[in-house]
């Protein structure tokens with residue numbers, strides 16, 4: 583299959599799966615769940631609560647991802663995976679910390695704020711890919727990627743109508759987003775090395791990373807006591823099981839496309855796809871609902887398209903001699 587076709591299929595797969603994934607993620611983590619609590623005197627009161635179990639949510643995702651990859655390798659066996667275990671373990675740790683931090687951030691910041699923050703992902707992936715992942719890029723590539731990121735953020739950033747003190751200050755939520763971005767960068771860097779040194783297939787990389795991630799998370803769930811609280815929450819609100827199962831399924835299929843992109847094209851193109859996906863989702867909804875773009879959003883959209891165009895056509899450096 584030609585490379586361009588492969589790239590477009592991967593991008594389309596990521597777009598579709600994570601579109602659905604995003605809707606469910608917002609529903610689970612930002613929704614209010616209410617139930618009737620009965621005290622010792624038999625008086626019942628309505629209690630509202632939020633879902634706050636980031637470790638458990640990520641564990642379910644990694645668990646389903648693991649079995650998804652395992653199933654595919656069972657049906658279509660691949661050759662031996664020679665990825666050093668240390669690489670698998672370290673990328674699994676940073677990958678799950680990235681997810682846990684960005685899910686935890688949602689307890690303090692709104693979903694759009696988190697999405698805008700995480701739109702910066704290609705930058706740490708690129709910088710740490712060079713510093714740790716032994717990649718190198720022509721100078722103009724940095725510029726094009728920066729253009730895309732700035733454009734996406736310009737486009738999606740929303741000024742608040744009423745700015746409360748807590749909304750403008752830099753708090754725990756923002757810190758968690760920064761931490762998550764750093765972890766994303768480290769994950770990409772280790773994946774660069776894995777790609778260069780062991781060349782596993784997408785399914786093998788998916789299996790390797792998720793198996794370690796499951797082990798780490800199982801320990802964390804038990805030690806933190808979150809497992810019990812999560813089970814109690816789920817028994818109060820069984821609807822969460824449906825949402826989490828659908829989220830995990832959409833995530834697993836989406837992750838297959840992610841790993842196909844990472845193993846075939848690298849973590850940086852992958853993060854550019856996932857970031858522009860967020861932009862296209864918002865652009866799509868603006869067009870669908872006939873909303874008017876502000877001047878800043880126009881500027882953002884033009885910047886994204888220019889950055890993407892330049893990146894696609896001009897970022898190849900001079901061909902490297904082996």
Ligand SMILES: Nc1ncnc2c1ncn2[C@@H]1O[C@H](COP(=O)(O)OP(=O)(O)O)[C@@H](O)[C@H]1O
Nearest residue numbers: 600677681684700769770840844849852856857
């Ligand atoms: N390089 C990668 N390696 C493994 N999984 C990844 C990678 N990039 C993204 N993912 C998976 O795809 C999910 C969605 O990624 P993305 O769309 O960038 O959103 P987020 O802002 O939550 O990171 C992540 O939570 C992670 O599970």
